[in-house]
Amino acid sequence: MTIVARPTRTTRFLPLTLRPAIAALRAIVKALINRRAAMRVSEMPDRMLKDIGLRRDDIHDALHADWRDDPTFRLAIAAARARHRMEP
Numbered sequence: 001m002t003i004v005a006r007p008t009r010t011t012r013f014l015p016l017t018l019r020p021a022i023a024a025l026r027a028i029v030k031a032l033i034n035r036r037a038a039m040r041v042s043e044m045p046d047r048m049l050k051d052i053g054l055r056r057d058d059i060h061d062a063l064h065a066d067w068r069d070d071p072t073f074r075l076a077i078a079a080a081r082a083r084h085r086m087e088p
Helices: 019-042 046-052 056-063 071-086
Strands: none
Touching: 019 056, 019 071, 046 056, 056 071
């Protein structure tokens, strides 16, 4: 096991100027995928949302945040806060 990761085939041959652009593109695609997942969560009925510790307001706030923010991260934080409030 090494601390330094080996470069993959795709990054080994890319010029150094393209690597940040590729990383930014990957981040944008990941943000879009997570936004789509959050939109699917918003289609759940209220009783299922309550089971996972979310409210409609949490989903609305997560989806209407800045487009660069990960809405699924915001939803995970909201659910964790709800669980913490419910613990005795």
